[in-house]
Amino acid sequence: MAASIKISPISRSSFDHHHSPIPTHPRFSTVRCSASHLSPQALTTLSAETLDPAPVLRSVKTFAPATVANLGPGFDFLGCAVDGPGDSITLSVDPDVAPGTLSISSISGAPKLSRNPLWNCAGIAAIATMRMLGVRSVGLSLSLEKGLPLGSGLGSSAASAAAAAVAVNALFGSTLTPNDLVLAGLESEKKVSGYHADNVGPAILGGFVLIRSYDPFEILQLDFPADRDLVFVLVSPEFEAPTKKMREALPAEVGMKDHIRNSSQAAALVAAVLQGNARVLGSALSSDGIVEPRRAPLIPGMAAVKMAAMEAGAFGCTISGAGPTVVAVIDEEEKGREIGDQMVEAFLVAGGLKAKATVAKLDRVGARVISSSNE
């Protein structure tokens, strides 16, 4: 058996698709960029006076997938994108909107969300991207279709931010690098759910993404081999995860032994991704001894749900993001459905919660343009 890992050089030009109406993502291995929380280098260097690009499209529609972050021992630095439902954005040049600004014209699928761009994930990311590009002469109108439920642990806010950043970039000729787009999305995440990029990274880039450091901002894209199957069983209970308690459950300190054990499992998880070993991937993902044991009790039935998943043949199971969705890993969709049924049953019996199972493959593409128009 041989598995290939594709490695592309660091390149900004590989993302320069000025003449392509529907840009696709280049794959890249390492991206470096200095960033501070308030003024990422990208913002500074790209907002030079000389910029103010003209749109190459009148309107663009984008899509960004759900993501699973806090992958077991990869807490806070490892996430992946999953196919299926996601968020969509339609972004248009709008002469009725003041030049250099953004208006949110409509939101569907989430009545609670604010239409004030400064209080909306998509709005914040879109504005950050406009700033990076130095857009000053054109006003934009954004329409958001939420396909992901809020607060479910599936990267809902990151999907909106990712779709928005990619939309703005595409409208102006896709001159920004994927790394710039992740930084733009991060501007949104930091206001909504904390300064972490393990949702917005994979939402934009697809596949598995490792956030190596924030200062300098550096991420690694980890390609799961194209010829292998990886299936996620996502089981979301009707339950609002207690965000504050979830955060408080994190220990301030961890024992050296636990640190070494979790680190080696995180390292094994990365090896399994790159080697395409779903079984090792699952068991490594399942082996967090630091965060999961403390957070699991806050999700009613979680222990039983995990046990049910493993007994039904899952390679591994853990909390998705900060919950309440629980994610299991397997290598076949049919098996995934069986595992999902058992997990849903366990949520009902042990946790008294109704739940819904979704079986999804790895999304290897990330946020993308799905249609565009010049009229």
Added chain:
Amino acid sequence: MAASIKISPISRSSFDHHHSPIPTHPRFSTVRCSASHLSPQALTTLSAETLDPAPVLRSVKTFAPATVANLGPGFDFLGCAVDGPGDSITLSVDPDVAPGTLSISSISGAPKLSRNPLWNCAGIAAIATMRMLGVRSVGLSLSLEKGLPLGSGLGSSAASAAAAAVAVNALFGSTLTPNDLVLAGLESEKKVSGYHADNVGPAILGGFVLIRSYDPFEILQLDFPADRDLVFVLVSPEFEAPTKKMREALPAEVGMKDHIRNSSQAAALVAAVLQGNARVLGSALSSDGIVEPRRAPLIPGMAAVKMAAMEAGAFGCTISGAGPTVVAVIDEEEKGREIGDQMVEAFLVAGGLKAKATVAKLDRVGARVISSSNE
């Protein structure tokens, strides 16, 4: 650029070279085996009454390389083998030695070492391997040539153990798996330098080895792509590392933030190995924020040596094992020699220590038979 990772299935039979006088190592990706400190499953299951193999060779000579363990953020679970000097063992069937026992006939290169097999790394590993095989009717005589200095942080004890385990196995037809051999070597390590396999793992398997867990014992072999170069600069000062202080310098607890940071760097290190990215590998190896900062002050001049390495262009630098050897990483031998010169100079100026630099490539093979005889 594309890099291939070779993945072989878990297989014991792939190591069954009954009729080959000079066995080579199979590559494998994951090995599982239950092991307890006193009675590894391998020992139990293989020492059945029915065993007592006949030797297929009269004499065999083996070699095992130096290893670099505690690879920065991979403390205690990530190591690699480096070419150049190592330990050699000549093992012979000896009718003057009581059946089922082992005698150490000579040791060169390390006058202090005990010739009592129970107090000698090579002896302990050889006996553990004989027990695994169930050798009862044949007595063996072992001669050890130490090529590695003791206590230098280059896996000297592991090299002796690895060469011994591979020698015994080869003499009886190489029926044990690489995993069994690592467990035999671990029997030696636990008596000499603690229950850790990040030296003996790579000493036996070559390349990079990740120790994922001890119970069950599980290791992952990480292949650095064959078409990429990786060069280690090993600088050993004339200084005895204070083992006890080195151990006491380890913190009992680490902050959650440090834990996450180090874990993500360990994960990046593994990604860099598999993706063949020497630059990321070096910088990840260089980024340990937990152990290195506490141990470095115990090696005179270490901070200056690291700085000199980085200024001379090294991709990264850290302590090798528990020191005092310092290891830097680069991708060219010529550059490696320049870096080594600067590090030696820094040891003298900042630490008042004479030091010797060795430039070595990754050893991708591990412990091996170098000659054998049936006469």
